Amino acid sequence: MRSVALMFRFVDMLYTLDPEGVQLSANTAAQAKHRWAGRGIGRDRRRRPYYLMAKESEDAVITKPYLSSAGGLLCLTAAMRVSDKEGNLGGYIVLDIDLTKAIEFLMGDAPRRRFPGAPLRALSQPF
Numbered sequence: 813m814r815s816v817a818l819m820f821r822f823v824d825m826l827y828t829l830d831p832e833g834v835q836l837s838a839n840t841a842a843q844a845k846h847r848w849a850g851r852g853i854g855r856d857r858r859r860r861p862y863y864l865m866a867k868e869s870e871d872a873v874i875t876k877p878y879l880s881s882a883g884g885l886l887c888l889t890a891a892m893r894v895s896d897k898e899g900n901l902g903g904y905i906v907l908d909i910d911l912t913k914a915i916e917f918l919m920g921d922a923p924r925r926r927f928p929g930a931p932l933r934a935l936s937q938p939f
Contacts, residue, residue: 824880825907826905888909890909
């Protein structure tokens with residue numbers, strides 16, 4: 813989980829839940845200094861929208877954007893059920909996405925976007 817968070821900097825946090833919505837793993841964060849990194853085990857997430865959505869779906873689900881209580885960022889959460897080979901529910905994997913960093917990732921890196929001499933036309937061209 814740590815390598816995913818490091819590779820994709822728009823991943824704010826990543827963690828797992830048991831089938832009942834209780835957090836199994838500590839929060840893995842792209843930034844080691846994230847105030848919630850390493851915490852969260854045992855937290856009850858049964859009432860969170862992403863858990864309720866994932867519980868009712870066979871596919872990955874994504875929430876509408878919201879302000880994160882963990883960091884105050886505009887984010888969204890993706891969640892997906894995880895099953896074993898026999899189809900038994902093992903739990904859920906949850907991914908919090910920082911929308912600002914996700915847009916920077918999709919548009920190219922942040923320093924290049926802010927470069928004062930770069931024409932907007934050039935930034936919209938495919939690489």
